[in-house]
Amino acid sequence: MSLFLRPLGSPRATRTTHHACFAVSLLALTAVLSSAASAQEAPVELPEVNVTTTTPQLKAKAKPQTKAAPAPQPVAPAAVATDSNAGAPSPGDRSGSLSVPTTAEATVDIDRTPGAVEVVPDTAYKTSTPAVTIKDALDYVPGVFVQPKWGEDSRISIRGSSLSRNFHLRGIQLYMDGIPINTADGYGDFQEIDPTAYRYIEVFKGANALRxxxxxxGGAINFVMPTGYDADLFGARVDIGSFGFRKLAVSSGAVSGPVDYFMTGTWQEADGFRDHSDGESVRGSMNVGYRLSENVETRFYVNANDVDQRIPGSVTKRVALTSPETANPGNITGDYQRNIETVRIANKTAIRLMPGTVLEVGAFNVDRHLMHPIFQWLDNRYDDYGGFARITDESRIGGFANRLIAGVNLHNGSVDVRQYQNLAGQKGDETVATKDTSHNLSAYFENHFYVTPQVALVAGTQFLHATRKRDVDFGATPGETEFNLWSPKGGVVWDVTRTWQVFGNISRSAEVPSFGESVVGGSINIPFFELKPQRATTYEIGTRGGTDDFRWDFALYRANIDNELLCFTTNTNPSTCQVGNADKTIHQGVELGFGAAVLKSLFARGPDPDKVWLHAAYTFSDFRYDGDAEWGNNELPGAPRHFLRAELLYKHPSGIYFGPNVEWVPEAYYVDSANSFETDAYAIWGAKIGFDNGGPITAYLEGRNLSDEAYIASTSIAADMNGSDALMFEPGTGRAIYGGVQVKW
Structure with missing residues (x-):
């Protein structure tokens, strides 16, 4: 199925009329639903549930419900896992939706993980940034290195994942409300992510997303939409900025009897900082929940994207630092683009079997069309589908509290691959025709056994059965492969106090090669079906906690990796990533996030004083070969050793805030395994001022890279560049100013 239509030979065909119709339709539907919700007589409200987070990164409480579910009957008290988590709701005991936690509830839940995790609330970025890319949302999560490339696309690496990819994504599993976003063979696209559509984002680093x-x-990222229970009846935002940036978003949410809904739509357009980087997108997301009874809720999801984006391409280091607006000449000649149309539908049903026990079942289908003129004109159609079942149970075993999560996932898909000659952005003769099929079946469990009310021993495992098969009409090599992989995990979580935790774990992870790792020719000439899975054993310890005026999030980790999937392209063609298996590699590092009120009561005293808040995220990454026959103990290319984001913000109780921020990469990092060529160190700074008092109107003005520094944001990687410059580098954006206003009621 396809939501938007365009002539196949004209990927940049004008669709202003389509976009206008979409916006008008969305506004009309929002008005109808809002009116209907307003017209309903308010039903009986759910009992208020106050939830205090154990990690003060939010220090939020679930707000009293202003919207109500169907009048419930009294529910028996649910089992409480631990004394230290007495404020945490048990599964299914939510303050609104039965299946979707609020931000505060999600924070309490995620803090039971014996590893580095974080919940990023929408309040951390929606009201103070244009909220365009995933970088806007995850900038202050330590361990996450994310840089925008062009348009809404970004390059992201968590703990050194996806070093081989400067295009698309691998090594991180993406979810929307717990439902997969990645394709069945493992790749993902951030162009399909609209940060304004989500209530919060859950980040699970490493093998900490076993739930x-x-x-x-690299772990997993789960994007969670609001429901009618925690959404505003109507919201709208307008953002404008440098390089022709314009954005309009509207949303609506409400509860009417047993039904609740949330819907949002965004139109965005930009000329781009670099030549040949203009783009336009229309996105829409919606979920509708129906409470069949006190103990059963079903929720339907629809997500659609229509993204057109020109690609400026990689340039040499010299060009990136002297003329960063310049596009790769070949990208202009071939009119390189990445255009995506996606329709995703899903259902998730939650059933409270008994107090403390909830079963979730669901299914999804994704229809994706990728129109991608690059070195050839790629015209790929994806059909992904699957289902899942997951049970969460909190009970007691021999008088000890116990929490069990177990489930099974099915994720299958096929790609109809068609490649053509790229004749100045138009299709030429067909060169490749294949059918790529992926099947994935996984089963898992994770159990928390509380040996004391404050200490939980955690054990779990995952089994993955995966197959990949390529059927070829012409232009490629057919083949198939199969994987059966076990990945166990053990850990401990100690609640030292109600606001301070210590954790540790040992875990295994596994990544199956995707079809994107297939090599047709080049220096190593390894087809995808000869690649081995990437396996890692990770050791991790850390702590998190804090108070109203101070919080921290600290982790140390080391991953010993076998058969890491890396680029081994030679200097003859550095822009094409030809993937092979390394022998043994090491990823280790330090992740530190903290916030502190360094000054208080400067101009406003009393119970709600003004504050000067220091917010920082520091990541140290030591990624290297481990006694490799060719590369010895060389550093792995593609990521900085040190990365710092910091902000000093004055906050007044009236809602006024302002202050500077900085992004700092103090050391250059290598772009090839031979360690013969590297990027440059850089530091850029910005500032913002805004108003947000929690009321119906917020506004911001933000300046980025105010010194107009020329710097390298990200890079492709190669095997050996022999110390010479090549088309490997993505320049960072120059000086930019953005501003926006949001209204809600």
């Missing part, structure tokens, strides 16, 4: 059955070196 979803996720198991990748």
């Amino acid at each position: 979803f059955g996720a198991n990748a070196l």
Whole structure:
């Protein structure tokens, strides 16, 4: 199925009329639903549930419900896992939706993980940034290195994942409300993510996302939409900025009897900082929940994207630092683009079997069309589908509290691959025709056994059965492969106090090669079906906690990796990533996030004083070969050793805030395994001023890279560049100013 239509030979065909119709339709539907919700007589409200987070990164309480579910009957008290988590709701005992936690509830839940995790609330970025890319949302999560490339696309690496990819994504599993976003063979696209559509974002680093059955070196990211229970009846935002940036978003949410809904739509357009980087997108997301009874809720999801984006391409280091607006000449000649149309539908049903026990079942289908003129004209159609079942149970075993999560996931898909000659952005003769099929079946469990009310021993495992098969009409090599992989995990979580935790774990992870790792020719000439899975054993310890005026999030980790999937492209063609298996590699590092009120009561005293708040995220990354026959103990290319984001913000109780921020990479990092060529160190700074008192109107003005520094944001990687410059580098954006206003009621 396809939501938007365009002539196949004209990926940049004008669709202003389509976008206008979409916006008008969305506004009309919002008005109808809002009116209907307003017209309903308010039903009986759910009992208020106050939830205090154990990690003060939010220090939020679930707000009293202003919207109500169907009048419930009294529910028996649910089992409480631990004394230290007495404020945490048990599964299914939510303050609104039965299946979707609020931000505060999600924070309490995620803090039971024996590893580095974080909940990023929308209040951390929606009201003070244009909220365009995933970088806007995850800038202050330590361990996450994310840089925008062009348009809404970004390059992201968590703990050194996806070093081989400067295009698309691998090594991180993406979810929307716990439902997979990645394709069945493992790749993902951030162009399909609209940060303004989500209530909060959950980040699970490393193998800490076992509650979803996720198991990748970089972990998982779960984007969670609001429901009618925690959404405003109507919201709108307008943002404008440098390089022709314009954005309009509207949303609506409400509860009417047993039904609740949330819907949002965004139109965005930009000329881009670099030549040949203009783009336009229209996105829409919606979920509708129906409370069949006190103990059963079903929720339907629809997500659609129509993204057109020109690609400026990689340039040499010299060009990136002297003329960063310049596009790769070949990208202009071939009119390189990445255009995506996606329709995703899903359902998730939550059933409270008994107090403390909830079963979730669901299914999804994704129709994706990628129109991608690059070195050839790629015209790929994806059909992904799957289902899942997950049970969460909190009970007692021999008088000890116990929490069990177990589930099974099915994720299958096929790609109809068609490649053509790229004749100045138009299709030429067909060169490749294949059918790529992926099947994935995984089963998992994770159990928390509380040996004391404050100490939980955690054990779990995942089993993955995966197959990949390529059927070829012409232009490629057919083949198939199969993987059966076990990944166990053990850990401990100690609640030292109600606001201070210590954790540790040992875990295994596994990543199956995707079709994107297939090599057709080049220096190593390894087809995808000869690649081995990437396996890692990760050791991790850390702590998190804090108070109203101070909080911290600290982790140390080391991953010993076998058969890491890396680029081994030679200097003859550095822009094409030809993937092979390394022998043994090491990823280790330090992740530190903290916030502190360094000054208080400067101009406003009393119970709600003004504050000067220091917010910082520091990541140290030591990624290297481990006694490799060719590369010895060289550093792995593609990520900085030190990365710092920091902000000093004055906050007045009236809602006024302002202050500077900085992004700092103090050391250059290598771009090839031979360690013969590197980027440059850089430091850029910005500032923002805004108003947000929690009321119906917020506004911001933000300046980025105010010194107009020319710097390298990200880079491709190669095997050996022999010390010479090449088309490997993505320049960072120059000086930019953005501003926006949001209204809600």
